[in-house]
Amino acid sequence: MKVLLTGGTGFIGRELLKHLTTHEVVLLTRNPRQAKTTLSHTDMGNVSYISSLDGFHHLNDFDAVINLAGEPIAERRWTKKQKKIICDSRWKLTETLVELIHASTTPPSVFISGSAVGYYGDQQNHPFDESLQVNNQDFPHYVCSQWEQIANRARSDMTRVCILRTGFVLAPEGGALKKMLPPYRFGFGGPLGSGRQYIPWIHMLDMVRGIIYLMQTTHAHGEFNFSAPHPVTNLLFSQTLAKTLKRPHILRTPKWIMSLAMGESSVLLFDSIRAKPKKLTELGFHFSYSRIEPALKNLLQHHE
Known part of the structure; x- marks a missing residue:
């Protein structure tokens, strides 16, 4: 297949x-030389590299489009300026x-576009799947809902649309796990706040295998929770990480400290999202x- 990929230099991309080596990939990137x-x-x-879509008038030559581009949502405090950057980086390209x-005239047969489990907001300890209807004013929901609405406009009899509502992707080279490893290795690991909030995690291998599965499964369409079948509480995740690293698990970080440090974006750590990947498994x-x-x-044995 010939695939147009955005976000190819990012964490997931x-x-x-590495799993698209049998396909022809055109990678959209702001800096082809650096990429x-x-x-x-x-x-x-x-892989071939392009820096812009300005010269394109159609996508007739592509079999699939995978759209993973977007400003990292957890890297900086959510100032008004940063919120606009986060939104624009997702919405405008999409x-x-x-x-x-x-x-x-002969469009790609599938358009796979990013989103996140932040779409759901805090659901406390209630398990749910993709059928859950949500309408709130939280920033993560606002970003994701608008992003999904834009992507879904690509749907037609010739193009199916798959939305990736992605959880916490686990890999030691990036994301949340990379940030957690140093303090845990020094024995300073522990839960955040009460630790009762659920984490919708997914192993990187399953993340990329799932994307390719959707690309190749011709009847797949709609929204998909990209999270493992067994989400865990922050406390259990923290205990398991410390145990795996053979380190103590004695510290607890109060919620107010993280809220002070991160501001509004601390909801990414404390919203409880017990998402189930019902549609993927079905x-x-x-x-x-x-x-x-x-x-x-x-992940950690491989990393060591």
Whole structure:
């Protein structure tokens, strides 16, 4: 397949490219030269690089579009300026892709576009799947709901749309786990706040395998929770991480400290999201890592 990929130099995109070596990939990136250097160990000669879509009037030549681009949501405090950057980086590119799909006479057969479990907001300890209807004013929901609405406009008889409501993707090279490892290795690990909030986690391998599964499963469409079948509380996650690293688990970080440090974005740590990947499993996708302990052991043993 010929695939147009955005966000290919990002946390998930870099790993996804390792699994797309049998496909022809066109990577949209702001800096092709830097991207070639970053991806030098991943590019098997099947990747070409473009810096803009300005020269495109349609996407007739592509079989699939995978849209993972977006400003990291947890890197900086959510100032008014940062919120606009987060929104624009997702919405504007997605709008352009949708317009090009509509302008195509033979459009890509599938458009896979990012979102996040932040769409759901705090659901306390209640388990739920993709059928849950949510309408709140929280910033993560606002970002994701608008992003999904834009992406879904690409849907037609010729193009199916799959939305990735992604959880906490676990890999030692990036994301939340990379930030957690140093304090835990020094024995300073512990739960955040009460620790009762649920974490919808997913192993990186299952993340990229799931994307490819949706790309190749021709009847797949709609919203998909990209999180393991067994979400865990922050306390259990913290205990398991400390146990895997053979470190003590004695410290607890009060919620007020994180709220002071992160401001509004601390909801990413304290919203309880017990999301279940019902639609993925009903499609027949099998998770390589459905339980947190084997997932962390695999990731950390490989990393060490």
